[in-house]
Amino acid sequence: MLRVMVIFGGRSGEHEVSLASARAVMEALDGSERYEITPVGITREGRWVSGNDSLERLTHQLESDDGDHDQDGGGQAGRGSPASEVSAAPARELARERLPSDLGGVDVVFPVLHGPRGEDGTMQGLLELAGVPYVGSGVLASAVGMDKVTMKKVFDYHGLPQVDWLGLTSLQWESERDSLTDRIGTEIGYPCFVKPSNMGSSVGISKVGGPAELPEAIHAAAEFDRRIMVEAGVDAREIEVSVLGNEHPEVSLPGEIVVPEGFYDYENKYTEGASEIVAPADLPRSTVEEIQTVARTAYQAVDAAGMARVDFFLEQGTDRLFLNEINTIPGFTPTSVYARLWDASGLPYDDLLERLIQLALERHGG
DSSP states (O other): OEEEEEEEEOSSTTHHHHHHHHHHHHHHHHTSTTEEEEEEEEOTTSOEEESTTHHHHHHHHHHHHHHHHHHTTOOOTTTTOGGGGOOOOOHHHHTTSOOOTTGGGOSEEEEEOOSTTTSSSHHHHHHHHHTOOBSSOOHHHHHHHHBHHHHHHHHHHTTOOOOOEEEEEHHHHHHSHHHHHHHIIIIIOSSEEEEESBOOTTTTOEEEOSGGGHHHHHHHHHTTOSEEEEEEOOOEEEEEEEEEESSSOEEOOOEEEEOSSSOSOHHHHHSTTSOEEESSOOOOHHHHHHHHHHHHHHHHHTTOOEEEEEEEEEETTTOOEEEEEEESSOOOSTTSHHHHHHHHTTOOHHHHHHHHHHHHHHHTTO
């Protein structure tokens, strides 16, 4: 029987999403006689919580925190205000928290951590130091996949099609505001999107219709990261594929994200009924093959392993394909896009989890 440690929660704004993913993963693995599950949670403050009831304890804390925020007039602490979930606890304080004592006794770790301090290479580095096999990409791919500016540079090097973009820092904005505004107007145009470079799940992203809206959008992005990306807007269909594998990755059939209004932001991603996934997407065979080829190239360009979701824009009217981003730990419930696309491609959820665990063991020589 394989001993699988599932790590979830974390200090990012995607704490709640992580709990939902972890619950689905553990329920599926628990139904198999092949695995012994060790759940380990990380609170919003960075405390490690072990024990069979760790998911319930973090869920209870989340509900209590949401209630406190609602009473204070802060609205939804989980979905409506992701910024409120990001812990600012100092590293020296977190260093006093104990890592799980049974980490060295497990066969494989399944990190279900979304966003900074979990998906960005920090957890992967810890597991590398501990010498424990784990599901998903290593330190390099995790870090590159989390940082939008670095990711864009890697994709540019490989000649992959992308919309026009510009990287800057909050300090540059303060000292070069006029020249940067001119560059954005000339090189990027409007509408455009302003995003924190190192953040996931569409947190901190603003759609900008003109130069007067830039300062507020850049300030919003700078709340999450000093490095910021400005990206050209495009009238496009949003297409996504799931990738699975190590040296020889497989790519699922594409799915299409349909959002009735606005863009695919945090609210639309996690509010029930605000968006839907059409899987498989209604696309010509030649377009499907192009998407799969670019996705595979992007996956290998960042040296991803195990799994990733790769997102695209397909421009209306021209059908030009633009690579948007790669997500190395996508949402992982059976109804999440990653799993839905594999199910539509003939690989059900339980089998997908088994493949991921085997890929982790293979990659780490297990």
